[in-house]
Amino acid sequence: MPRAPPPSPRPRSAQPTCDVPELTWFAWALLALAAVIVGLSKTAVPGAGTLAVAIFAAVLPARESTGTLLLLLIVADLFAVTMYRRHANWRALLRLAPAVVAGVLLGVVFLALAGDIWVKRTIGVILILVIAITLLRRRFGAGVSDDGPHRVAAAIYGALGGFTTMVANAAGPVMSMYFLAARFPVNEFLGTAAWFFAIVNLFKVPFSIGLGIITPPGLLLDLVLVPLVVGGALVGRRLADRLDQKLFERLVIGFTIVGAVYLLVA
Template sequence: MSDLGAWAWCALAAAALIVGLSKTAVPGAGTLAVALFAAVLPAKQSTGALLILLIVADVFAVTMYRRHADWRTLWRLAPAVGVGIVAGAVFMAFADDAWMKRTIGVILLAVIAITLWRRRVSAGGVARGASPVSADAPPRRVAAVTYGSLGGFTTMVANAAGPVMSMYFLASRFEVKAFLGTAAWFFAIVNVAKVPFSVAIGIITPQSLVLDLVLVPVVVVGAFLGRWVADRIDQRVFERLVIGFTVVGAVYLLVS
């Protein structure tokens, strides 16, 4: 911590604010926090430090949106997410930082491309008189396995499952509060499950916990700011922000 300069602290504080905001208003923005932490700290260490802040923000998100979760969706995702987390832990044991960033970046861009294509197909189907839900939604089991395993993998490797799961929830046509409630419970459960793995591979340390303690108040401010935004945001604007932030984060991971 003593080696961090003023600009580094500003970047970490901005990331902490984004963590709180992303959990209670715009989920895709969390990728920017991942990018800022990785720019200031070594990639693997940044993952461990960020995880604790995410859990703090999860507490606020669950408290605010606990009644809006779709539990059928969460249970459907659970097995695949578990497999993805284990795969991610194994990957982290062997891959270097560069491989981690580029692998996640490619996955995110692929998910975005598939989601946008499906939404375009959906729009064409609706124009021809088809049901918007049946036209857009992939088979439930296939989607749960695909997105769940990718979500588990990317959340373990770089806390970057937000964009992956955002694409899944968008495809499920959740309105804003249902989207945020389901995402809140999903990440609260998954992030806590990641802690033993993170401790075992040495990315959560006493030093990272001290850093987190300094940044927790900023996360709290971001969480309450996000709640204020969520009560006023339009559904179309919400979806565009999620997709936009996802693209920015994916491109950063590829070029950094």
């Protein structure tokens, strides 16, 4: 009786590729819009970056979206630092440093333990919180005083800012409220914020690589989107004094709320 032919060998699993992620044209359009917003947020509309966070987390896997967006933010930070490099309050930055480092490390632990669904939900909650902080800042900003204990304020805002920036790149409103409370002049406010985010975002890179949220496909995606970030930053620099700031920020807040709700229910 003839023997049955030996089973054919199983095909080897495909090797991981470093190709740009396959996305629909609509997803590409959203990411392009988010890249422009990243540039604008650093040179013209502080706080608009929360909308970019929502778009990236909605289009890409939540963990990878954080690492991919981080590199675009670093590119935009270069423009902000170039514009306002002489106006930083280094004493305030040094006061914040210990709490920010602690917050970033807490965010690293969270990202190491949490799955993609939890990260997505957490980003949605963080976006809702930072929007609430932004609205409260606008309502009560005039009454905020820096007469309180600086160390306590620095510890609270620094830790919250470090955690939110590590998990969701969404510390803008949190830190803006702290700088507002310090009553910095406009240029000092912008310069201190520019240096803060440039330093912290670079500090996050090794952790993001170790956690695997900066990936080769994400790097290729960044290469495609970097020109749009640069374009957004340059346009923002020209339009900073011409934009209807209140209308634009209302639209940003509205769209960010929609994005945050999407992340919570998707």
